[in-house]
Amino acid sequence: MSSDAPTLVDEIVARARIHAREVANGDGDYHLPVDLESLEWDVSSRARRRAGACRWNADREVATIVLARRAYERYDWPAFAAVVRHELVHAWEFQQFGESGHGKRFHERAAELDAPRHCQAFADPRYLLRCLESNCDWRARRHRASKPVKSPDRYRCGACGGSYEAEHVDSGRTWTTASGYGGAKAALGDEW
Helix, strand or coil, rough: CCCCCCHHHHHHHHHHHHHHHHHHCCCCCCCCCCCCHHEEEEEEECCCCCCCEEEEEEECEEEEEEEEEEHHHCCHHHHHHHHHHHHHHHHHHHHHCCCCCHHHHHHHHHHHHCCCCCCEEEEEEECEEECCCCCCCCCCCCCCEEEHCCHHHHCCCCCCCCCCCEEEEECCCCCCCCHHHHHHHHHHHCCC
């Protein structure tokens, strides 16, 4: 194989650029007047939670759309194209207003483009947070050992305010304190 052979990253960026051009030009079902000349592309091989992100460099007035390689590998093209459109809405908002979020303006434009407000999961979480109150079914997925995962006793349930436990999904081990987290991690060793 030659060193000039296209890579998976090249494929992702090429397909995303083609789709972005179709959207910007109104070729097909969608139209959003995003300035493609002020748009850059990148691919993350580390991302596990977000299928895409859009970063704004106000000094250069350039938006960079970062797409997750794992999401591209797991989604079918229509689902991944919807992620591209979602990020294009962010780019358009940055270009037009200097800011972007998931508010009313974003929601309206995303709906016009059949772009999801949130993307379907493409990776299994490493951790699960679960409320311990019997009348509450609050749960949260985590891909990294965040502070609430490491010290669940310092935080409260997002729905009812009760205590919760953290679970290492692969092993099923649970804990409710920082020392419990450390014990589970030590017990699992290389399987952590």
